[in-house]
Amino acid sequence: MTSFNKIIISNYKSNDLYYSVGVSSSTGKVVKISLSNPNKRKANAEIINSYPNFEFSNAYEDIAREISKIYEGKKTNLKLDMLELNVDKSNRDLPVKSSFQKDVLVETYKIPYGEVATYKSLAEKLKTRxxxxxxxVMANNPFPLIIPCHRVVKSDLTIGQYGGGPKMKREILKNEGVNLKGDKIIKTC
DNA sequence: TCGATGGCTTGTA
DNA sequence: CTACAAGCCATCG
Known part of the structure; x- marks a missing residue:
């Protein structure tokens, strides 16, 4: 049962938003992403709370910068395999706690840029109600933006909730070119 | 182990 | 349009 001996935290700031990534020094995989406006300490605290054994370094600053691009609606080269998605109940340090959680996160990752899925449609793909x-799972998404939980909305196509607040969700979707009228998605054909 | 709690949905009024 | 109620089921304490 492997345990992370240390987490490396890197930061990036863009447009008054602080992005923090936590990377396991033993596996090189991202274990947590957090963003906060406008408080850097808060962004870091979310990672530190889960991983008290940490150190700061600019080693993964490029990943944090790429994440900021997603927020701003630009193309990125971020891949699923840089995330720690393993599930092992005997290892408390792993960010993904159950196979259900992993399945939902992977399914969410498949939602294309500029499109949305619903909580219901994701559940149906996993053959559950x-x-x-x-x-x-969205509420506890360890990898916001890379796992695009902002693209998951309610069945009536209203925007639903978001960890960073509904205004943030709206903003990210708008940056991706999603048509919004108030809090409702307007489907474009 | 079991009740409470959700970033929900459908139905009814 | 709003307001509940009941159902769903994975997770948490």
Whole structure:
């Protein structure tokens, strides 16, 4: 049972938003992403709370910068395989706690840029009616923006909730070119 | 182990 | 349009 001996935290700031990434020094995989406006300490605290054994370094600053590009609606080269998605109940340090959670996150990753899915449609792809549980996974998404939970909305196409607040969700979707009228997605054909 | 709690959905009024 | 109620089911304490 492997345990992370240390987490490396890198930061990047763009447009008054602080992006923090936590990377395991033993596996090189991202274990947590957090963003906060406008408080850098808060962004870091979210990672430190889960991983008290950490150090700061600019080693992964480029990843944090790439994440900021997603927010701004630009293309990035971020891949699923840089994320720690392994599930192992005997290892408390792993960010993904269950295979259900992993399945939802992977399915969310497949939502294309500029498009949206619903909590319901994700649940149905996983052959379950656990719509609310899908929402819970989104709420605890360790990899915001890379796993685009901002592209998951309610079945009536209203925007739904978001960790960073609904205004933030709206903003990211707008940056991706999604048509919004108030809090509702307007489908473009 | 079991009740409470959700970034939800559908139905009814 | 709003307001509940009941159902769903994975997770947490």
């Amino acid at each position: 656990a719509y609310r549980a899908v929402g819970t």
